[in-house]
Structure formats: structure tokens, C-alpha cells
Amino acid sequence: MDRWDQEHGAASAEGPVARIMYASQASIRHSVYQEMEKIRASALKHNEPAGIATALLHQSGWFVQWKEGPAAAVQKIMERVAGDVRHFDLRIVHRSRGPRLLTGPWSMAIVQCQETTADMELRVQQLKQQVDDGLQFSPPAVWRRLSTPMRHPGAMRQQDPDAFQRVLVCGASGMGSFDMVRWLAEENEVEVVHRRFAGAIELDVGTDYVDFEQEGRVWRVIAMARHGLHLPLTRAFIPDYSHVVLLLSVDAERNEQLMQRVLRAYEFLNHPPALIGVASRADMHALPAALARRYGLPYLTAVADSRDPEASWAEVQPLLMHWQQAANSSVISGNSRMLVGQ
Ligand SMILES: Cc1cc2nc3c(=O)[nH]c(=O)nc-3n(C[C@H](O)[C@H](O)[C@H](O)COP(=O)(O)O)c2cc1C
Structure with missing residues (x-):
């Protein structure tokens, strides 16, 4: 078991954490992978000691970031990141408290597809609208809706x-x-x-x-x-x-x-x-x-x-x-409907 697992893994004494996700438009158009590696270096320096795990996606001219950790530390990093000129038009698409789902401090993903920035923006808008209307999706569901929606x-x-x-x-x-x-x-x-x-x-x-x-x-x-x-x-x-x-x-x-x-x-x-x-x-x-x-x-x-x-x-x-369970089960949590595992 590594140090991260000991301190933040499912077997650790840590309780629920703050989970936040946002989408933002990337200002960088070239050398995106190299830029993400620089962000990775910053994140490992600042996030890991603060107990924050993050996953960063770049797709169709947008970033999507998922952060989990102690609420105050997440807020502090968010303030720092919000001022970064490498992106703009930041929109929060998920906030919840719950167990950690990311099992390590950093992940990143790049999706190369034909889709335009405007197509991706439409998905961000639709998701934000659903969230504002009271539907709450799990963090993996948010990620999938933005990155790899089912269009079949x-x-x-x-x-x-x-x-x-x-x-x-x-x-x-x-x-x-x-x-x-x-x-x-x-x-x-x-x-x-x-x-x-x-x-x-x-x-x-x-x-x-x-x-x-x-x-x-x-x-x-x-x-x-x-x-x-x-x-x-x-x-x-x-x-x-x-x-x-x-x-x-x-x-x-x-x-x-x-x-x-x-x-x-x-x-x-x-x-x-x-x-x-x-x-x-x-x-x-x-x-x-x-x-x-x-x-x-x-x-x-x-x-x-x-x-x-x-x-x-x-x-x-x-x-x-033979798979008996429904592909997605819907459970009622509080006043909002939580769609699990979409
Ligand atoms: C989309 C995006 C996500 C970022 N995520 C993080 C992050 O999770 N943690 C972090 O420390 N910096 C992150 N950064 C970089 C910060 O904005 C900032 O440049 C960095 O923390 C500066 O620290 P340094 O000079 O010590 O490297 C991100 C930047 C962008 C554009």
C-alpha cells in the first residue's frame, strides 16, 4: 500500500471529502500535452500534500477537471486555478460530499476527436442546465457525459x-x-x-x-x-x-x-x-x-x-x-434524484 492509499484510501480513517468538477475553455491551442505535463508538476507539488486528488481532461478545446479532498484545501486550489490564463469561462458542473473515488493524486486524459469547441460547449450547457434543474450525477457520470457521451x-x-x-x-x-x-x-x-x-x-x-x-x-x-x-x-x-x-x-x-x-x-x-x-x-x-x-x-x-x-x-x-441488474440504477437521495453510475 503506498502513502496515498494509507492516508486517503478506503481503509484509512478519512471521512467523506468535497468533490468538485468544472469545465473551462482552454486558451492554449498548441502543445497541449506538454502544457498538461506542466500542470501535472504543479498539481503534484501543491495538491498531494493538501490531500487533493485530481483528474484533468482536455477535449475539443475544453478542460474538465475533477477534484476531491478536504473542502478548505479544494477551495484554495480552485481559487488559484481559476486565475490561470491558460483557461477561461470556468463553469462548475458538479459539487458533492462523499467518498473518494479517485485513488491517486493525479490522472489526465486527452481525447482526440473531430468534435468542435461549440459541440463540447453544448454538452457543458446541457449538463449544467440539468444540474441546475436538480438532477445530480455522480462524478464518473459527469465525466462520461462531457467526455464520452453515448450517441448510438x-x-x-x-x-x-x-x-x-x-x-x-x-x-x-x-x-x-x-x-x-x-x-x-x-x-x-x-x-x-x-x-x-x-x-x-x-x-x-x-x-x-x-x-x-x-x-x-x-x-x-x-x-x-x-x-x-x-x-x-x-x-x-x-x-x-x-x-x-x-x-x-x-x-x-x-x-x-x-x-x-x-x-x-x-x-x-x-x-x-x-x-x-x-x-x-x-x-x-x-x-x-x-x-x-x-x-x-x-x-x-x-x-x-x-x-x-x-x-x-x-x-x-x-x-x-445474463447480466440481471439494470445498466443504471436510479436511487432517490434526499430531495434530488441521484443517477448512479451513468
Ligand atoms: C486547467 C488547469 C488545471 C490546473 N490544475 C491545477 C491543480 O490541480 N493544482 C495546481 O497546483 N495547479 C493547477 N493548475 C496550475 C495553476 O493554475 C498554477 O499555474 C500553479 O498551481 C502554479 O504553481 P507553480 O508555479 O508552483 O507550479 C491548473 C491549471 C490549469 C489551466
């Missing part, structure tokens, strides 16, 4: 366009999870969305996703690199997945390493997503299944060549269909 026509026909099933795919070796997303995109004639994440010390991590409709259900399947599982941003979204699909390798050691990463990422989750292992022989499931059992995690088995996306999906999809 199948979802738009639903009463709640955000009620879709999310599945994470991770490979024990190679790029199988990315191959699966690419294959699903080709099969369904839709686009792959590419994103880049980074943490406080970790290198850049790529992650792709695809949205499509199959069997009367709208899906988002997300490919994540193995070392991306530790990023605080990835971990904050794990409770939203119905399942995590593990594309196993013929190398048992690699499978064990992947399971260890998953177990760390699942630490302290109340409702961890079910695991689905994909392996070409039934006996290859023995080790990951035993590890999952030891930690009380549901582990389902699919027997298929994990390097073959079509064969893997054919075995995995029926298991995903």
Missing part, C-alpha cells in the same frame, strides 16, 4: 440514453483487447474512439472503445492496456462495468500477473464487476478461477482462442447477456 441511435431511443451496458476487456499479453474492439467496430460498422490516459508516474496508456447495438441491447466495449488498470481514472470507472473480460495467455505467469493487477484495481469495491476469463483450454482457467475464488469474486469461463476476436466474442456475449 439505439441508446437515443431509450428513455434514458445513458442506460447502456459497459464491458471492459483486458489482455494478459499482446493487443488482443484492442483487436476485439476493432473487430466489433468493423462488424457493426461503427467507429472506434481512441483516448489517452496518464497517471502521476505511469506512462501514457491508450484505451479504445466502441458503441453498438446487438441482441436488442446497447453496448460499450472498452479495451484497456494492462498497466492502465492502476490509473486512478480507470479505477474510478470500474464499478460501472457489468463485466471485465480477461483474454488469457498460454503463459500462466502472465495470467497471474493480470489477475494481480485486477485484484489491486478491485480493492475495496463494494460491487466488483464479474470476471470472464477467455482461454483456449478449460484447464487454463484453474489458476485465475482459484485466485478469484480466494477473493470472493465471480469468475465465469469462456473457452475460445483469446487471440481470435470473433471466436472470443461468440463465447463471451451469451455470458454478458
Whole structure:
């Protein structure tokens, strides 16, 4: 357990913290990644000692920032950041008190897409309007609404366009999870969305996703690199997945390493997503299944060549269909409706 975990992790004595999110227009147009690295250096210097965790997104000429920590410290950093000339038109889109969802001091994400600054502004305005009307979204839901909203026509026909099933795919070796997303995109004639994440010390991590409709259900399947599982941003979204699909390798050691990463990422989750292992022989499931059992995690088995996306999906999809819970549950909290995990 690292120092951050000891002081602020779920097992620490720390109570609820202040959580705030804002969107602002970026004044910088060039070298955005380098500028974000400079912001990262400032944030690690000032935020970490104050117990503040933050995630920063740059997309379509906008920044979105999510901060969590002691209320007074968050307020102080917000005042400092608000005066920064690298952005303007700052709009608060979320305020709440609750448990920490970011498990480390820094995460950043860059989404490269064709979208214009005006498109993004529209989303910020719509979200702000809903929040002002009394709807309150969880921080991951705010992030998703601003960064990666579901636009699939199948979802738009639903009463709640955000009620879709999310599945994470991770490979024990190679790029199988990315191959699966690419294959699903080709099969369904839709686009792959590419994103880049980074943490406080970790290198850049790529992650792709695809949205499509199959069997009367709208899906988002997300490919994540193995070392991306530790990023605080990835971990904050794990409770939203119905399942995590593990594309196993013929190398048992690699499978064990992947399971260890998953177990760390699942630490302290109340409702961890079910695991689905994909392996070409039934006996290859023995080790990951035993590890999952030891930690009380549901582990389902699919027997298929994990390097073959079509064969893997054919075995995995029926298991995903058994998902009983609603994709998004709505609970009433106080006077405002809290939409969880959108
Ligand atoms: C979008 C955005 C987010 C920022 N977030 C933080 C932050 O979380 N913490 C921080 O100390 N500085 C942040 N900064 C930078 C601060 O505005 C300021 O430049 C920095 O704290 C100055 O400290 P330094 O001179 O010691 O590096 C951010 C700047 C921008 C444009």
C-alpha cells in the first residue's frame, strides 16, 4: 500500500471529502500535452500534500477537471486555478460530499476527436442546465457525459440514453483487447474512439472503445492496456462495468500477473464487476478461477482462442447477456434524484 492509499484510501480513517468538477475553455491551442505535463508538476507539488486528488481532461478545446479532498484545501486550489490564463469561462458542473473515488493524486486524459469547441460547449450547457434543474450525477457520470457521451441511435431511443451496458476487456499479453474492439467496430460498422490516459508516474496508456447495438441491447466495449488498470481514472470507472473480460495467455505467469493487477484495481469495491476469463483450454482457467475464488469474486469461463476476436466474442456475449441488474440504477437521495453510475 503506498502513502496515498494509507492516508486517503478506503481503509484509512478519512471521512467523506468535497468533490468538485468544472469545465473551462482552454486558451492554449498548441502543445497541449506538454502544457498538461506542466500542470501535472504543479498539481503534484501543491495538491498531494493538501490531500487533493485530481483528474484533468482536455477535449475539443475544453478542460474538465475533477477534484476531491478536504473542502478548505479544494477551495484554495480552485481559487488559484481559476486565475490561470491558460483557461477561461470556468463553469462548475458538479459539487458533492462523499467518498473518494479517485485513488491517486493525479490522472489526465486527452481525447482526440473531430468534435468542435461549440459541440463540447453544448454538452457543458446541457449538463449544467440539468444540474441546475436538480438532477445530480455522480462524478464518473459527469465525466462520461462531457467526455464520452453515448450517441448510438439505439441508446437515443431509450428513455434514458445513458442506460447502456459497459464491458471492459483486458489482455494478459499482446493487443488482443484492442483487436476485439476493432473487430466489433468493423462488424457493426461503427467507429472506434481512441483516448489517452496518464497517471502521476505511469506512462501514457491508450484505451479504445466502441458503441453498438446487438441482441436488442446497447453496448460499450472498452479495451484497456494492462498497466492502465492502476490509473486512478480507470479505477474510478470500474464499478460501472457489468463485466471485465480477461483474454488469457498460454503463459500462466502472465495470467497471474493480470489477475494481480485486477485484484489491486478491485480493492475495496463494494460491487466488483464479474470476471470472464477467455482461454483456449478449460484447464487454463484453474489458476485465475482459484485466485478469484480466494477473493470472493465471480469468475465465469469462456473457452475460445483469446487471440481470435470473433471466436472470443461468440463465447463471451451469451455470458454478458445474463447480466440481471439494470445498466443504471436510479436511487432517490434526499430531495434530488441521484443517477448512479451513468
Ligand atoms: C486547467 C488547469 C488545471 C490546473 N490544475 C491545477 C491543480 O490541480 N493544482 C495546481 O497546483 N495547479 C493547477 N493548475 C496550475 C495553476 O493554475 C498554477 O499555474 C500553479 O498551481 C502554479 O504553481 P507553480 O508555479 O508552483 O507550479 C491548473 C491549471 C490549469 C489551466
